[in-house]
Structure formats: structure tokens, C-alpha cells
Amino acid sequence: MDLQALRAARPRSPATRHALFVVPFAMIAVVTVGDVLAPPDVHLGPFLAAAPAVTASFAGPRATGFVGAVAVAAQVIVAMVRGSVTDLNHTFQIITLLLISVFVTLFAHLREVHEKELVQLRSVAEAAQQVVLRPLRERLGPLRIASVYLAAAADAQIGGDLYAAARTAHGTRLIIGDVRGKGLEAVGDAALVLGAFRAAAHQEADLPGLVDYLERAVAPDLDQAPGVGLDTDPQPHSPSDEHSEAFITAALLDIPDLGQGLQLVNCGHPPPLLLRGNRVIPLEVDQPAPPLGLSDLAESQLAAQDFPFEAGDILLLYTDGVLEARDEAGAFYPLAERAAAWHGTGPRALLSHLRDDLLAHTPTRTLGDDAAMVAIERLRSPAERSAPHP
Numbered sequence: 001m002d003l004q005a006l007r008a009a010r011p012r013s014p015a016t017r018h019a020l021f022v023v024p025f026a027m028i029a030v031v032t033v034g035d036v037l038a039p040p041d042v043h044l045g046p047f048l049a050a051a052p053a054v055t056a057s058f059a060g061p062r063a064t065g066f067v068g069a070v071a072v073a074a075q076v077i078v079a080m081v082r083g084s085v086t087d088l089n090h091t092f093q094i095i096t097l098l099l100i101s102v103f104v105t106l107f108a109h110l111r112e113v114h115e116k117e118l119v120q121l122r123s124v125a126e127a128a129q130q131v132v133l134r135p136l137r138e139r140l141g142p143l144r145i146a147s148v149y150l151a152a153a154a155d156a157q158i159g160g161d162l163y164a165a166a167r168t169a170h171g172t173r174l175i176i177g178d179v180r181g182k183g184l185e186a187v188g189d190a191a192l193v194l195g196a197f198r199a200a201a202h203q204e205a206d207l208p209g210l211v212d213y214l215e216r217a218v219a220p221d222l223d224q225a226p227g228v229g230l231d232t233d234p235q236p237h238s239p240s241d242e243h244s245e246a247f248i249t250a251a252l253l254d255i256p257d258l259g260q261g262l263q264l265v266n267c268g269h270p271p272p273l274l275l276r277g278n279r280v281i282p283l284e285v286d287q288p289a290p291p292l293g294l295s296d297l298a299e300s301q302l303a304a305q306d307f308p309f310e311a312g313d314i315l316l317l318y319t320d321g322v323l324e325a326r327d328e329a330g331a332f333y334p335l336a337e338r339a340a341a342w343h344g345t346g347p348r349a350l351l352s353h354l355r356d357d358l359l360a361h362t363p364t365r366t367l368g369d370d371a372a373m374v375a376i377e378r379l380r381s382p383a384e385r386s387a388p389h390p
Helices: 003-009 012-038 045-056 061-082 086-130 183-200 206-223 334-338 349-360 382-386
Strands: 141-149 159-167 172-184 250-255 261-267 274-278 279-282 305-307 313-316 371-378
Touching: 003 012, 012 045, 012 172, 045 061, 061 086, 086 183, 086 279, 141 159, 141 349, 159 183, 159 279, 159 371, 172 183, 172 313, 172 371, 183 206, 183 250, 206 250, 250 313, 279 334, 313 334, 313 349, 334 349, 349 371
Parallel strands: none
Antiparallel strands: 141 371, 159 172, 172 250, 250 261, 261 305, 274 279, 274 313, 313 371
8 A cells, every 4th residue: 555545534633623523423422312302211221332443543552442441331331321321231231342342442452553564564655666776867958858657556566667768978768667477576577667767778779779789787687587497397487487477678769969869669568649739749750569477478579760859849758557557437547638638837737737636636646656757848948049040
């Protein structure tokens, strides 16, 4: 579960807590007065059990136990007013209410312990992911960059969404990707890809060489699935085997400082979107490469494709968690349509708008899968600004 979701599940301010505590005490007062004024053959005491049960849904064990004690005291007062505490009917009501109060107090304690463990687990996982997923610099050469990462609210799982940027002698290289699966294992695979990218981004001369390096770096690790090393069957594994399903989709870009274009190699990843004025242009490559880790399943000749990327354009990179967000009717999030309707300026403002709009698109303002977005705006380079205008 996301930390924000956990915090939202509990009252945030003392005023809110006090307002919620009015409910169980009001129930105790209403039931007590009603039971005292009711005819002799009508007993409303069993309804007092609702007060500690309601308290356990939003408060801790101490508050729940206190409300339960007040409810038991109210039942004793009713028994004294209507007859005797030793009356068999009232005695059973008091004992039953006491047992219910103890039970819901124990439930509140267990829930509080579970929430603390879940928050701690999520904090550790997010800390590990933040170490792997370093924040991008806002300025890289003639590029202005912004990024956002949205964690899913599914248990304490985190995904393997990744992005990184590296400066080269002639420009900026970027990668965005998504590891199949969730949890710390996916974070480990993401760390492997990012480490290989940072090591080779300055060494490989072109994008196809960089992709080939990443493939050779991650494929042996992805093949080490549980049980693979114990397999004595000499027959080759089918594509349906578990280790064959481990892969990483990625898009790699090379944006030179000079010029008005970029190069792209897409390894099974959703196509980037180019925002130019009121238009949104998907950058679909003619020859997509297979995801990283699947080179043994498909043969493809890697080739980087050129696309225009002029000053003032904004390039939007994203993972499939953005596209797979659904509304109450089950419709997917229309990213290209919402990006085209945006009329602001700058990559940070764009991601802020898309983040709020994406969360508003989902019924509970939470995502079913992690999502990452990176926006890149091309500015005029110093050399271009100093050159005479034709």
C-alpha cells in the first residue's frame, strides 16, 4: 500500500479524531436513554456493542478499550435503573458486551501492528528504489527535464519502472523502461539495467551498440530464474517457461546538443509522445527491437531511427502504468488526448498536470501499477543562440 494511502486511512488531525469519537459516544447515550425509557420487555442493551466496534475501525486499542469500558458502564447503569445487576438477562448482556469489547480491542491492536509493519516495509522498499532511481537533473545541456514516479497502492509491492539520463561528449542519452514483475526482485533487475546504462552510455558510440551492451549485461541475470540451474533436461526450454518470460521493455534516446532531432531505439516500450504546439505525435519506430532479455526469442537488426525534436518541443516518456490506469467504467487513461489538451509551458508543469489528471481518472486516486513519466523540453543551445539569425 502507498504511504499516502496508509496515512489517508487514518484521521490526520485532532479535530477529525474528535469528530469521529462523537459517533460512538452518541450511540452509547442514545441506546442508554432508549433502554431506560423502553417497556420492561424491550431490551436495547445489545446495541451498545456497536460503539466499540465502530471505534475499532478508526482508532487504536486504547481508545477502543476506553469506549468499550464506557459501554459496559452504561449497561450496568441500565441494569441498576431497570432492576438489578444480578438479573440473569442483564448479567448475560454485561458479560457479552465485555467479551465483545475485549475482542474488538484486540482487533484494533492487531490492525495497528499490521499497519506499522506495512508502512515500515513500504518505506524500506521505497528507500531501496530511490537509491536505484536517482533523480534527474533539471538541466542537461540544452534540455530541461522533469520526472515523476507514482507508486501503486497494491499491498507493499513496488514495481521495476526505471529512467536515467547521461551526458556524453555530443549530447544527452536517456533510457526509460519497465521490468516485468513487482517487488524487490524487479527493483534488482531495474538496478542492473540502470547500472549497465550508466557504465556504457559514455563508451558506446551509437544507440544500437548501447542496446546490444544492455542485452548482454542483463540477459544472463534474467536467465537465472529459480530452478533453472537444476534442470537436467537437455531439451531447450519453450517460450512459455518462467525464465523466458523475464524481460524489460525500454526506450533509449540520443539527443545531440546541436541540431533539431533525436535518435530512438524502442525495445518493446510504449512510443514516446512529441508535443509540438497543439499536436501530439507518437514516435513510432519502423523496426522495433524485442525487449531486453528476449534476444533468444526473436531476431532483429537494431537500428536507431531519426525523429525531429526542435527547440520548444516537449518529449514525453512514460511507462505502461500510465496507460493502464482505469476509471470507474473500466476505460484506460487517454494520455495522448489529455496531453494535447494541456496549454501550459515547461516540462514540470506538464507532469504536474498529468499527475493530477491521472490520479483523478482513477476511482480511488490510486494506481494498480507503478507509473513513471519523464518530460524533456529542448531549448536553444548557446551556440544556436549566438549564431546569426538567417
